[in-house]
Amino acid sequence: MTAPLQNDLFLRALLRQPTPRTPLWMMRQAGRYLPEYRATRAKAGSFLKLCMNPELACEVTLQPLDRYRLDAAILFSDILTVPHAMNVGLEFEAGEGPKIARPVRTAADIDKLPVPDPEGELRYVMDAVRLIRRELRGRVPLIGFAGSPWTVGTYMVEGGGSKNFQHIKGMLYGAPRELHRLLDVITRATLAYLNAQVAAGAQAVMVFDTWGGALTPADYREFSLRYMKRIVDGVTRESEGRRVPVILFTKGGGQWLADMADTGCDALGVDWTTDLADARRAVQDRVALQGNLDPSALYAPPAEIRAQVARVLESYGKGHGHVFNLGHGIHPDVPPEHALAMVEAVHELSPQYHG
C-alpha cells in the first residue's frame, strides 16, 4: 500500500547508524519565508484554517521539498491543536500570535478539560498525516510532532504567548499540585495524539519544548522534563517494521542535555547557544543531535552562510548521529535563496565527516 522509503538518511542518523552524508531539514520549513506558502495560506483564509484543512496542510508540507533537497518532511500543524481540541477557545489574531479565550487557572478549569479523541476532534490532523504520506510517495520520512506539556500549558494558563509567565509561575510556586494535574491531562492528551499520528503514518516524532528554558533547573526537571519522559515512555516506538525515533527539543536547554538524554529518547534538538562538540560530550554519544545553525545566520550573504554551515558540521565532527538543522525555526523574513545556500552547503560539505 505505502510506497517504500527511498531516502532514510534522516531515520538512520537519528538512530546513530552510518550515513554517507549528514541529513537535514529545517524547523518551520513550511512557512512564511516561502511565497508559495503565503499563497496557500491566503487561499485558506487564516493560519488555523490552513492547519485544519488536510489538503492545504499537505500542500504546504510538500512545498519546501519541491524547492530544496531536504531529507524529511514535517507535518504542517501547530502545537496548539491539542488545547484547541480541549475547548479552551483558541484563535490566532493576525500579527498577534495565539489567544486563548478561556484560560485554565483554577482546579475547576482543569477538571473540565477533556482528553480529545485524536480520530475525533483532531481527525483533521490524522487525515493530513495520511494524505501527506500518500503524496510523499516514499520520497523522505514524515515527522509528526506535539508541544511539550509544559509549553502547551503555558499557553493554556496564560491565555496566549507570555514574557514573564505570571499565571503559570504563580501556579507553579503557589499551587504546584494543580499544575501537576494540568500537566497530567495535557500529557495524556499528547500521548494519544502522537500515537495516533504514528498510527496514521508519522515515521518519527518530535516534542517541542519552546518554553522549558524559562524554568529553573529544578523546576525544569519537575514540570517539563518529567512529562516529556512520560511521552518518551508511552509513545509507539515501532511502526511499519521500523523504529520510530523520538526527538526532544528544549529551547534554551543547553545546560540540561544529559538529563534529557536520560529519558531514553533517540535524539535531542540543540539550539545555537550550545556548541555541538560540548553537547556531544555532555550526552556521551548516547543520543543523536539535531541542529544547530543560528536561524539569524540566514540573514548573511550566501558565501558566509556556507562558512557557518561548515562551522556547525565541524563542531559536531566526525561520526554519525548528526541531523543538520537550524537551532530554531526559520525566520519569516529570510530570502528563500539563503535557505538554498544552507541546504546545498550541507550536501557538499558533510560527506567528509562520514565514511
Place this chain on the structure above:
Amino acid sequence: MTAPLQNDLFLRALLRQPTPRTPLWMMRQAGRYLPEYRATRAKAGSFLKLCMNPELACEVTLQPLDRYRLDAAILFSDILTVPHAMNVGLEFEAGEGPKIARPVRTAADIDKLPVPDPEGELRYVMDAVRLIRRELRGRVPLIGFAGSPWTVGTYMVEGGGSKNFQHIKGMLYGAPRELHRLLDVITRATLAYLNAQVAAGAQAVMVFDTWGGALTPADYREFSLRYMKRIVDGVTRESEGRRVPVILFTKGGGQWLADMADTGCDALGVDWTTDLADARRAVQDRVALQGNLDPSALYAPPAEIRAQVARVLESYGKGHGHVFNLGHGIHPDVPPEHALAMVEAVHELSPQYHG
C-alpha cells in the same frame, strides 16, 4: 566630605570577604512595581526625562531603600544613555520600548559616532551619581552601571528592541569588521562613562549584557565577552581607598560562566536557569556570584517566596561570596509586599550560611 560607609556587606561579599549574612539588592529595585516610583515618573513626564533629571533620578534611586532593608543602591538610569549621547535619536514610546531614529548600519554611520564626554552630554548622569552619594549619607554603597557593548550595539543597529536581531546578525555574519569597529567605539564610550561614574562616586560597577545569550558560544566570545573584558581591564578599580568591584551579567550566559570569570572581573550575575551550586563549581570560587531567584517567583504567595529564597541560599551553600538578587529585573506587576517577603527572608535565613 563624604559620610563613611555604614554597611559594606555588599562590597565585601563581591570580594568574597566574610560577612555575617548574605547581602542583597534587586535588579530594577527602583521601578514600576513601586507606587512611589510611578508617582515620581508621572511628575517627570517621561522615562527619559526621569533619567535626565538628577534630582528625580536621585529620588527614585532612594525609594526602595526607604521601604526595604537592602544592602546597595543602584543609580537610576538606562543602558541607552550612552547611545543617546552618541546622537542616534533615542526615544521611549509609552508601552513600546526604546526607539532609535537613526539606526547605525553602515561604515559611514559608524564613522559619525562620537565618544561622548561623560561630564558633557552625560553630565546629568554624573550629577545624579554625586547627588545620590550625598543623599545616601553612607547608608549603603552605590552601584554604577552600563550596558555591554554588544547589548547596546543591538539597540543601535536594530533601531530598538529585537527578537531575531536581523540587522546586527546580518552585520556579524556578513560584515564582522564593521561590527567590530562599532563595538570598539561603544566600548571606548562605555569605559569613559563608567570611569566618570566611579570618579563621581560609584562604589561598584555592573555591566548588563542582556542580549549576549542570543549568540553562539564562539560569537559570544568574539562579539560580547571580548569587549566586556576590555571594560574590566580599563575600568578604575580603586576609589576612596577601597576596591571598586566589577560585576558582569550575561542573561542566558549560564554555559559561559567560566569564560566570564577569566576576564578578571570580581563577580558574575547569574540568571535563574543555572543552579548556583553548578555556577560555583564552574567558576571554582574565583569570583563572587550574584543572583538568582526567578523574578516570577515573586508572583507566588509570601510563604512560598520564603521557601524559594531558602532554595537559592541553599544552592549557593555555606561560605562567602554570594550576593542575593533576582535572576533578572523585578517585574512591574509584582506586589511590593511580595518583594518585602523576599528581603525579610534573606535577612532571616542567610546568617546560617556564614560565620
